[in-house]
Amino acid sequence: MNLTQEQKAKRYDYLEACIFEFLQDKAQDEKAVDSTIRTIDVVNKWMDKVDLNDNIIPQGIYFLLDKILKESYDGYISMKSCLDIMPTSDQLKYMNFEKKIGG
Secondary structure, eight states: OOOOHHHHHHHHHHHHHHHHHHHHHHHHHHHHHOTTOOHHHHHHHHHHHHOGGGTSSOHHHHHHHHHHHHHHOTTOOOSGGGGGGSOHHHHHHHHHHHHHHTO
């Protein structure tokens, strides 16, 4: 099936909206238990649980989630901010991902 750019963009927008809604709901639930919890703490904790090394989702999807969260949440600790401590092979994978999506 050949999708138009508009169809692809709608799918990306939908994915992004679902992620944000999920994280907002998760943050509200955690804040109901502990009012000192910040949304960014919930976001960081969730991505830690999704952990790239557990192979729960494909690596490229993990990278995309990481990118979306970095662009949307101030204070999110993205993979890009940790490149200097990552193994060279992981650095290359992430840089190739950024080339594929256009930075």
